[in-house]
Amino acid sequence: MNPTIELLKSHRSIRKFTDQPVDQATVETLVQAGQAAATSSFIQACTVIQVSPGERRNKLAEMAGNQAYVAEAPVFLVFCADMKRHQLACGMHDAEMKSGFTEQFLTASLDCGLFAQNVIVAAESLGLGGVYIGGLRNNIEAVADLLELPELVYPVFGMCLGHPDQNPEIKPRLPLDVVLKQDRYDDSADAERIAEYDKDVKEYYRTRTGGTKDMTWSEQISGMLIKEARPHMLPFLNGKGFLKR
Ligand SMILES: Cc1cc2nc3c(=O)[nH]c(=O)nc-3n(C[C@H](O)[C@H](O)[C@H](O)COP(=O)(O)O)c2cc1C
Structure with missing residues (x-):
């Protein structure tokens, strides 16, 4: 093994943070590490919105299903799949962009996943910790409105970071x-x-929760997958100009 693999294998989500702030230069370094990730056809289709603590952040915490750490984390980032700047690039050459393809949705969403994973690994390499927040998609329309996201931009997930x-x-x-x-x-x-x-997994939950959570992986998965999975996503994405063909 080497230190990089050791770091990757020591990942665990962090949902409780100290009051110690994370300076802005560090946040920018982390986002630059994210930008260094591979990107499908060089599209660079991820935009990160850093949301400072306060009213807007509190609303996001609520919209994400009352996840308190969204409000409390020193840093909160929203990773958006963004095909809008490509429209701009096409316009610079009097070209009309053809949008709405499933392929574009997939590549832009993948870009966000790769970008964000670089960010969290870079954060962990500095002794910080964090957790992804897919809960933003519970109320994705309200989240998109709150962040003033235009057409061809959608919030894939958020991320809490801190000490x-x-x-x-x-x-x-x-x-x-x-x-x-x-x-x-x-x-x-x-x-x-x-x-x-x-x-x-049962043993992991038993020790981690002092016996209050008694569940296996297959139980957890079957409990989740018998329910509908955010069926509002398709109409929302269609409304933002994604997944139309
Ligand atoms: C895209 C994505 C969305 C997630 N959304 C949430 C979330 O909304 N809230 C939360 O507490 N954890 C969230 N998680 C964290 C997962 O629950 C966690 O990564 C998983 O249980 C494995 O645990 P570990 O990260 O500690 O290894 C998310 C993870 C990913 C990759």
Whole structure:
């Protein structure tokens, strides 16, 4: 192993922060680290909105399903998939951009994921911690209005960052052979391997929550996936000019 891999493997989400501020130069360094990520066809389709503590941030915390750490974190970033500046680039050459393609939605959203992961890893390398906030998509229309997002821009997720005031255990991941296949898709052993993994996750929750959460991975997933998954997303994205063809 080397320090980079050690750092990656020591990731855990941080949801409780000390009062110690994160200076703006550090935030800018983190965002530059994000910009350095690979980007589909060089589109650079991620825009980050840093939301300072205060009324707007409090509203975001509420919209994200009352996640208090959204209001409390020293730094809160919203990662937006942004195809608007491409319209501008096309206009600079009297070209009319063809928008609304699923492919563009996918590449812009992927750009945000790669960008953001660089940001959180860079933050962790400095001893900071953070957590992604997909909860923003609970009320995505209101979030987009609050941040004054135009057409061809949508908030993919948020991210809290700051100095950790907790030291949670690393959450166990699926067994390697469930996620790494050789030459073809063979899931014949997966059910058995997942049943074994379930025991690890149950133990993780038992120790982390002092016994209050007693759940396996497959229980958690099945509880979630029997429900509809934010069905407002498609009409919202259509309204912003995404996923039309
Ligand atoms: C796109 C994305 C959205 C997430 N949204 C939330 C969220 O809204 N609230 C939260 O507390 N955690 C959120 N998480 C954190 C996950 O719950 C967490 O990464 C996962 O349980 C694994 O735990 P770990 O990060 O500590 O290893 C999100 C993670 C990702 C990647």
